[in-house]
Amino acid sequence: MAEENPLLRRAYSLDGDPDKTRDVYADWAESYDRDTANEFGYVAPGLAASELAELVSFDGVVLDAGCGTGLAGEELHRRGLMTIDGIDLSAEMLDVAAKKSVYRTLSVADMTQRLGFADNTYDGVICVGTFTSGHVGPDAIDELLRITKPGAPVVVTVHEKVWDKDGYLNHLRKLERQGLMRVREIKDSPYHEKAGYRCQLCILEAA
Ligand SMILES: C[S@@+](CC[C@H](N)C(=O)[O-])C[C@H]1O[C@@H](n2cnc3c(N)ncnc32)[C@H](O)[C@@H]1O
Numbered sequence: 001m002a003e004e005n006p007l008l009r010r011a012y013s014l015d016g017d018p019d020k021t022r023d024v025y026a027d028w029a030e031s032y033d034r035d036t037a038n039e040f041g042y043v044a045p046g047l048a049a050s051e052l053a054e055l056v057s058f059d060g061v062v063l064d065a066g067c068g069t070g071l072a073g074e075e076l077h078r079r080g081l082m083t084i085d086g087i088d089l090s091a092e093m094l095d096v097a098a099k100k101s102v103y104r105t106l107s108v109a110d111m112t113q114r115l116g117f118a119d120n121t122y123d124g125v126i127c128v129g130t131f132t133s134g135h136v137g138p139d140a141i142d143e144l145l146r147i148t149k150p151g152a153p154v155v156v157t158v159h160e161k162v163w164d165k166d167g168y169l170n171h172l173r174k175l176e177r178q179g180l181m182r183v184r185e186i187k188d189s190p191y192h193e194k195a196g197y198r199c200q201l202c203i204l205e206a207a
Helices: 006-012 018-028 032-040 044-055 071-078 091-098 140-146 168-177
Strands: 061-065 083-088 105-108 124-131 153-159 181-192 197-206
Touching: 006 018, 006 032, 018 032, 018 091, 032 091, 044 071, 044 124, 044 153, 044 181, 044 197, 061 071, 071 083, 071 124, 083 091, 091 105, 124 140, 140 153, 140 168, 140 197, 153 181, 168 181, 168 197
Parallel strands: 061 083, 061 124, 083 105, 124 153
Antiparallel strands: 153 197, 181 197
């Protein structure tokens, strides 16, 4: 069972304190890809990347927010997207991502703060595995929309543990009412296949 993995247990017990988050992912960076593939059956990066790749042309410039070790970046690259930037809170996770040679730039950033990108920068944004317990909450979606070009897609996974608890659907409906985006689709999707976890795969369109 995936949650017997001590690092996943630590990750799910986080409380949003950025220092604790950095500590967990510094410890996890080296074994993260092995653990998620072998123990958890982590399918969310591939599923989310397929959705984004359907909506962005091959020459589009894409941001992978909370990119970690680069699993979603690899999936996007495999589907023909060649200009991908990545941001993450953990420098150690980014070091692993850099070795994959699929990112144009990689930088440390905190998604709970204003991001250092101008409005309407990206042709698409993806965020996988980061809207989860004690990581990043629904407010961070606002920043992803701000930096996405009008009409361009933002694809995010939201773990089933936090979807209702943290009020994601209400937040998305509020953003729609404010005219900041439109929900194209929300799909109940597999996440960690071996552990049976699911997520809401949200396909949004920036306004
Ligand atoms: C479960 S991992 C997912 C990584 C990658 N997207 C994937 O699907 O494998 C969660 C990632 O969120 C990052 N993270 C947590 N809080 C963050 C924050 N406030 N700002 C940016 N990244 C954050 C962590 O450092 C970690 O790399």
